[in-house]
Amino acid sequence: MAIYLTVIFGLMGAAIGSFINVCVDRIPAGKSLTGPPSHCDSCQRQLSFLDLFPILSYIFLRGRCRYCGARIPLQVLLVELGCGLWTALVFWQKGLSADFAVIAFFSLVFILIGLLDLKTRLVYGVIIWPAIGVALLAAAFILPQGIINSLEGSALGAGILLIPFLVTRGGGMGFGDVEIALLIGLLTGFYGVVVPILLGIILGGVVAIILLAFRIRGRKDAIPFGPFLSIAAIISMLWGVHIMNWWLKMFAF
Ligand SMILES: [Zn+2]
Structure with a gap:
């Protein structure tokens, strides 16, 4: 049971990592986080569910856009992987507890803050x-x-x-x-x-x-x-x- 939950929380962490990537792209540009839907930066094609599945899409697409072949930044994969693995690790250590909720939530917040600072030097x-x-x-x-x-x-x-x-x-x-x-x-x-x-x-x-x-x-x-x-x-x-x-x-x- 614990193994299944660890995997599920890991996937949730990776999915939030995917959203963090969107935030890191859009917040400095002053764009909305809710719309328009994600699209390829090169060919502007709107991405489908299959292109947006955390970690796996990047691997199956070999880091390239399905439509135009443009490279997807490695950051996308690293952030999804990092958020997923860390969330799974925190759950593995803390179990289903308030501790887990607080540490997992604020870890993801700090990842977002750190990435934005790295990219723009701003908090x-x-x-x-x-x-x-x-x-x-x-x-x-x-x-x-x-x-x-x-x-x-x-x-x-x-x-x-x-x-x-x-x-x-x-x-x-x-x-x-x-x-x-x-x-x-x-x-x-x-x-x-x-x-x-x-x-x-x-x-x-x-x-x-x-x-x-x-x-x-x-x-x-x-x-x-x-x-x-x-x-x-x-x-x-x-x-x-x-x-x-x-x-x-x-x-x-
Ligand atoms: Zn493209």
């Missing part, structure tokens, strides 16, 4: 503020730490990122990163918020060093922090406590 108010609203409700009614602890976590997380934002006057760190930290703090609470922020800084630092070393990016190119913060938040929702314990042991506190 969109239409995504982050409703997400913060839902997180407040979750903190008040579902999350174990309770609303007060969540608000403290939010203040601490945003406070940590507000310092570099103010010091660099928005040059290095954008206010969007502060908004993401607000959301993370609500979900993790006061004691959990340090892990995703530190992890985000470590991930961002490692990738920046690799990009510089291989000269993919120059010293003056800004690398957006939001995507790393989003990945760190997703990882921390599932394994934050383990990571915290591991760090504490490593530094022998």
